[in-house]
Amino acid sequence: MPSPAGPTPPDGPVPTGFTAEWLRGEGADADVVISSRVRLARNLADEPFPGRASAAQKKKVLGLCRPAVLDIPGHTMVWIDLHDTSPFERTLLMERHLISKQHAKGKAKAGESTPEGSPRAVAVAADERFSVMVNEEDHLRLQAIRSGLALRQAWEDADAADDAIESHVELAFSPRFGYVTACPTNVGTGLRMSVMMHLPALRLMGDIEKVKRAAADMNLAVRGFYGEHSDASGDFYQLSNQATLGKSERIILRELQDEIIPRVIEFERAARKTLADKRRTLIEDQVYRALGLLTHARMISTEDAMQGLSMVRLGSTAGVLPQLDRALIGQLMLMVQPGHLQRLVGQAEQERRMVARATLLRQRLA
Amino acid sequence: MKCDRCENEATVTDITRRQGVVIERHLCEKCASEAGVVAGGSPEPSALVPQKPAVPTCPECGLAITEFRQGGLLGCPACYKAFEATLAPMIERAHEGATHHIGKTPRCKLARSGPAREAVVGGVDEQVERLRLLKRQLDDAVRAEQYERAATIRDELRRLGGAADPATP
Numbered sequence A: 001m002p003s004p005a006g007p008t009p010p011d012g013p014v015p016t017g018f019t020a021e022w023l024r025g026e027g028a029d030a031d032v033v034i035s036s037r038v039r040l041a042r043n044l045a046d047e048p049f050p051g052r053a054s055a056a057q058k059k060k061v062l063g064l065c066r067p068a069v070l071d072i073p074g075h076t077m078v079w080i081d082l083h084d085t086s087p088f089e090r091t092l093l094m095e096r097h098l099i100s101k102q103h104a105k106g107k108a109k110a111g112e113s114t115p116e117g118s119p120r121a122v123a124v125a126a127d128e129r130f131s132v133m134v135n136e137e138d139h140l141r142l143q144a145i146r147s148g149l150a151l152r153q154a155w156e157d158a159d160a161a162d163d164a165i166e167s168h169v170e171l172a173f174s175p176r177f178g179y180v181t182a183c184p185t186n187v188g189t190g191l192r193m194s195v196m197m198h199l200p201a202l203r204l205m206g207d208i209e210k211v212k213r214a215a216a217d218m219n220l221a222v223r224g225f226y227g228e229h230s231d232a233s234g235d236f237y238q239l240s241n242q243a244t245l246g247k248s249e250r251i252i253l254r255e256l257q258d259e260i261i262p263r264v265i266e267f268e269r270a271a272r273k274t275l276a277d278k279r280r281t282l283i284e285d286q287v288y289r290a291l292g293l294l295t296h297a298r299m300i301s302t303e304d305a306m307q308g309l310s311m312v313r314l315g316s317t318a319g320v321l322p323q324l325d326r327a328l329i330g331q332l333m334l335m336v337q338p339g340h341l342q343r344l345v346g347q348a349e350q351e352r353r354m355v356a357r358a359t360l361l362r363q364r365l366a
Numbered sequence B: 001m002k003c004d005r006c007e008n009e010a011t012v013t014d015i016t017r018r019q020g021v022v023i024e025r026h027l028c029e030k031c032a033s034e035a036g037v038v039a040g041g042s043p044e045p046s047a048l049v050p051q052k053p054a055v056p057t058c059p060e061c062g063l064a065i066t067e068f069r070q071g072g073l074l075g076c077p078a079c080y081k082a083f084e085a086t087l088a089p090m091i092e093r094a095h096e097g098a099t100h101h102i103g104k105t106p107r108c109k110l111a112r113s114g115p116a117r118e119a120v121v122g123g124v125d126e127q128v129e130r131l132r133l134l135k136r137q138l139d140d141a142v143r144a145e146q147y148e149r150a151a152t153i154r155d156e157l158r159r160l161g162g163a164a165d166p167a168t169p
């Protein structure tokens, strides 16, 4: 990769490359599925949940979890104490989907204030396919992520890591409610499986509301690119299970991986085919307009860049721009985010950032 | 509220009935014990009641159920036991009517025997509930002709020791 002018990357353990696992554009059904993610919520048996714990209790939890997390076999884990990082580094981690927005902020308990928030950490595997947040809403939040539709592999990874952690620490478990969590909506398996889907054709056909209604009927949550409370910028939607109690992990996996997601994939593919066959001019117009914007704009916002990248991604899979590489589009989706852009060009005002974003896109897509 | 007899904060309320007249006294701990009003020691019809109606509170972390209602988060794993009566219907609504966990259990706890194992898999009640839940899911799957899904549920039933109904396809 040509190294652009700008500040040197922050020293330290925060990963700063420009390709995250989930943006590789590889794996099964990658024309529609960006990535598959499995999250397990776990808590230590004898400690208050992070929201109720004092700073000292949270530090104790970090101390108990650290050796357990660093010892997970099959991964080279790097431990990052988030209260010792800068807001900028935490933004990078958040944009890479390695920590949540909430964990980046690290709101301290009322009456306790530290400038960088409460004692909390994230451990990240070298390949970024696996990470563990410590002292988020629960003591431990394990996350396995894969490019494409690969919930089964992600589940196996998270499951094995959970076994390894459990051999070090005593986990909170109730015979009735299963793995107990700070929020009762996560009890039972503590398992959330989510699939990030790219659904531009369904939007162009006006069918996105249908998908949302069907998802609601099947008790799935629909979220945007950056999770809870974020918009579906660039036609990217995360679908995930809501119920975590009373269904085994295998049933939840079957529902999403084998039953529901394939149907949504087929729905999007059918919409793409309809557009390509019957509305060829419409789809070409949308894709080329987006490409024109991305390759000619002199200033561009994150939202406009994501929307443009969404359309050229559609073009690359629908035969309009077959020469365009999906991995490059994935890389750009990360690079146009404010934190990653700042890493390239340094701290800049809004206007200079928009100029830098437009320059980057022109160079890469030329 | 101040104590009826000194400047301290009143922490106990003593209600006495004398010749049909209710006499209510608010006392601090010290005066209450001097007056012979002690918890459990006062004879009928005198009764010791706390100043305020007690709000259910978790004995482990001190979280009051009112705090949970406001913030939506529990304080510690023991809260689930402390507030089980309140939480159970709420959890059922949030999880499509499910009442019991089915699925993974901590492996090294399962390997142990005796009370530790009991604490993980639960007693007979939990086992029965789990099987009932699974059989209902199996019926739903068969009715919807989702046979692969039904097979997965049957595996789960076998794992939990409840044989699947052989009459279903």
Ligand SMILES: [Zn+2]
Pocket (backbone or CB within 6 Å): B003, B004, B005, B006, B007, B008, B027, B028, B029, B030, B031, B032
């Ligand atoms: Zn007194």
Ligand SMILES: [Zn+2]
Pocket (backbone or CB within 6 Å): B058, B059, B060, B061, B062, B063, B074, B075, B076, B077, B078, B079
């Ligand atoms: Zn508690």
